[in-house]
Amino acid sequence: MRSVITGVFLAVWRCRAYTLSEKINIGRGMSYSRRLYWDDFIKTDLTIQIDELDLPLYFFTGLHDYTANHEHARDFFELIKAPVKGFYTFRESAHSPLFEEPQRARLILKQDVLTGRNSLGD
Numbered sequence: 312m313r314s315v316i317t318g319v320f321l322a323v324w325r326c327r328a329y330t331l332s333e334k335i336n337i338g339r340g341m342s343y344s345r346r347l348y349w350d351d352f353i354k355t356d357l358t359i360q361i362d363e364l365d366l367p368l369y370f371f372t373g374l375h376d377y378t379a380n381h382e383h384a385r386d387f388f389e390l391i392k393a394p395v396k397g398f399y400t401f402r403e404s405a406h407s408p409l410f411e412e413p414q415r416a417r418l419i420l421k422q423d424v425l426t427g428r429n430s431l432g433d
Contacts (some may be wrong), residue, residue, distance in 0.1 A: 322410035329387030358387055368393035369424055371416065397429035 322327060323337050368391060372384045381400065388398050399419055401408035409416045419431050 317398065319407055319410070322407060323335060326410070347366065358390060359388075361391060363392040366393065366426070367395040368426055369397045369399070369419075369429075371399050371408050371419070373406055373408045374400055374402045375405040378406045395427055397423050397432040399431065400433050 320368035321336055326334075329337070338390070368388070370380045370384055370388050372379070374381050383396060388396065397419070399408075399415075401412045401415065423429055423431050
C-alpha cells in the first residue's frame with residue numbers, strides 16, 4: 312500500500328458492499344477514534360495484558376504492512392492461547408488484506424472462520 316488514500320480511502324469508496332452512509336461513517340469513525348484513543352492506544356502493550364481468549368482467534372496480516380508489523384503480529388499470536396487459532400499471511404498485501412486480496416480473504420472466512428477451523432493458515 313503506497314498511501315492511506317489509495318490503499319484505504321479509495322478501496323472503501325470502490326467497495327460495493329458498503330452503503331454510501333457506511334462509507335462516510337468509516338472515515339468519520341477513523342477520525343473520531345484516533346482523536347479520542349490514540350494516546351492510550353500507543354501506550355498499551357497487549358502482549359502483557361492478553362495471554363488467553365475463550366473464543367476463536369484469527370489474524371489476517373499483510374506481509375508488507377508497515378503499520379502493524381507482520382513479525383510482531385506473529386509473535387503476539389504465538390503468545391495467546393485460544394480454542395481455535397489461525398494466522399494468515401497475505402503475501403501481496405500491506406495494511407488492508409481484505410481489500411488487497413479479497414478472494415483469499417473470502418475463502419478463509421468461508422472455510423475457516425465460519426466453520427471454526429484453521430485449514431488455510433500459515
